[in-house]
Amino acid sequence: MVELIETILLAVVVLFLAAGVFFMLAGAIGLLRLPDFYTRLHATGKCDTLGEVLIIFGLLLYHIYYYSPGAELSVQLVPVKLLFLICFIFFANPTATHAIMKAAYNTGVKPWKKGDRRM
Amino acid sequence: MGEKSLSAKSGKGFGIFVTFCAMFLFWLLLSGILDVLHVGAGIICSAIIAFVSHDLLVTQKWDKMLRKSGRFIIYIVWELWQILLANLDVAYRVLHPKMPIDPVVIEFDTSLRSDLAIVTLANSITLTPGTITINVDQERGRFQVHSIAQKPADALLVDKTMQEKVAKVFMEE
Amino acid sequence: MIEPEAMLTIFLATALLIVVTIILALYRATLGPEVYNRVAAVNVIGTKTIVLLVIIGYIFERPLFFDISLLYALLNFIGTLAFAKYLERGEVWSS
Numbered sequence: 128m129v130e131l132i133e134t135i136l137l138a139v140v141v142l143f144l145a146a147g148v149f150f151m152l153a154g155a156i157g158l159l160r161l162p163d164f165y166t167r168l169h170a171t172g173k174c175d176t177l178g179e180v181l182i183i184f185g186l187l188l189y190h191i192y193y194y195s196p197g198a199e200l201s202v203q204l205v206p207v208k209l210l211f212l213i214c215f216i217f218f219a220n221p222t223a224t225h226a227i228m229k230a231a232y233n234t235g236v237k238p239w240k241k242g243d244r245r246m
Numbered sequence: 247m248g249e250k251s252l253s254a255k256s257g258k259g260f261g262i263f264v265t266f267c268a269m270f271l272f273w274l275l276l277s278g279i280l281d282v283l284h285v286g287a288g289i290i291c292s293a294i295i296a297f298v299s300h301d302l303l304v305t306q307k308w309d310k311m312l313r314k315s316g317r318f319i320i321y322i323v324w325e326l327w328q329i330l331l332a333n334l335d336v337a338y339r340v341l342h343p344k345m346p347i348d349p350v351v352i353e354f355d356t357s358l359r360s361d362l363a364i365v366t367l368a369n370s371i372t373l374t375p376g377t378i379t380i381n382v383d384q385e386r387g388r389f390q391v392h393s394i395a396q397k398p399a400d401a402l403l404v405d406k407t408m409q410e411k412v413a414k415v416f417m418e419e
Numbered sequence: 420m421i422e423p424e425a426m427l428t429i430f431l432a433t434a435l436l437i438v439v440t441i442i443l444a445l446y447r448a449t450l451g452p453e454v455y456n457r458v459a460a461v462n463v464i465g466t467k468t469i470v471l472l473v474i475i476g477y478i479f480e481r482p483l484f485f486d487i488s489l490l491y492a493l494l495n496f497i498g499t500l501a502f503a504k505y506l507e508r509g510e511v512w513s514s
Contacts, residue, residue, distance in 0.1 A: 137426075141429060144429065144433050147433075147470075148433055148436045148437070149337075150333050150337065151436075151437065151440045151467065152436065152439075152440055153333075153336065153337040153340055153341060154336075154340075154440070154463070155439075155440040155443040155444055155463075156340055156341065156443070157336065157339075157340035158443065158444055158447050158459075158460065158463065159443055159446060159447065160340060160345065161340065161345070161347070162345075162347075163349075164453065164455050164456055164459070165349060165378070165392050166347060166349055166394060167447075167456065167459065168378060168459055169336060169376070169378060169392075169394050170336055170340055171459060171462075171463045172372055172373075172378060173329070173332050173333055173336050173372075173373060174333055174336055174337065175463055175466055175467070176329075176373065177329055177330070177332075177333045178333075179466060179467070179469065179470045182433065182470050182473075182474070183470060183473055186473055186474065186477060189426070189477070190477075200278045200279075200280070201277070201278030201279060201482060202278075202482055203278075204275055204276075204278040205482055205485055207275045208275075208276065208485045208486070208489060209473070209485065211275075211276075211489065212469070212473070212485075212488065212489055212492060215489075215492050215493075215496075216466070216469070216492065217369075217373075218369070219492065219496040220466060221368075221369040221372035221373055222369065222496070222500075223462055223496055223499040223500065223503075224372055224378060224459075224462075225368060225369075225372055225378065225379050225380075226499065226500050226503035226504070227455060227458055227459055227462065227499065227502075227503045228378055228379075228380050228392065229380055229381055229503070229507070230455070230503040230504070230506045230507035231455045231506075232380045232381065232390075232392075233381075233507055234506065234507060236453065236455060238349055238351055238392065239349055240349065241347075241348045241349075276486075276489075
């Protein structure tokens, strides 16, 4: 019974890691493939945020199960730190994307329209 | 202006106390070492931060903030589902051989005015399918949004589900 | 019971794939046609580095790396904001 639970937990952790890596790869490919600056930010601003959060959440589950019982306090508090990191990424990544985008728009970088040349 | 007078009425000491408790809890969670030196340094640092910047954290009455945070958590759950949809959408557009994109820049007005509501809506727009906030005019509540295709732009211009949800969370109809 | 070695392999594979995405972003950072492409790519590399630091913390089993990744997240965010402000206005701080 315990082994079954452990196997399921491991599968969930690996699933989170794989989904995160998939989204991050999609974001990186988008960064290379999409035609202009604004559309590239669509790929990075969304895919990177979710990919990173998924990977950190998978590691958090792993940590709660494998390290917490009987460890010292500073090790037991690591999931809290990772939770802070997740909240911070959710707050900071869209804000940074928005800041770069606003700077580019206000200094006159033209958005790409369908049929234009790649930039 | 209304928020500031509320804060003054409920007292400066209360704001300092709440900020101090939050900062000290944060310190304990991050350090995890419970000897005299570390806890003492934590008390001193949290006291300084609470004294200098207590008006940043507590701007409204406590019960109002608590009710808002309850509705905010429900909103976050819906938002997480939208983020997952957004990522699948972007991954589909990027990995599709023909890249079905047709970018447009749109503008729309909202009735939101407070800082937190506008930040929430702007970040939600950036994280949900196909749209990124470019510019926000706080005085008129006007948003400029870059959309990767026409369909996600219509979700903001015609349906307006997200604006209604955020307005319901912060009660600014 | 799952052996720790199996998890180590999975973490190493994840870290390697993240490094691959960083290399892809590095292409945009070096050859990106405008300065904005470069800033965006540098921001992306920074946020990927946060995750990489967390995974390294698990590979070497040092909890110290989580503090570093928290700090790096803060620094990367502030750096990107400063860059964006500077490019928009030509100065970082205007009175």
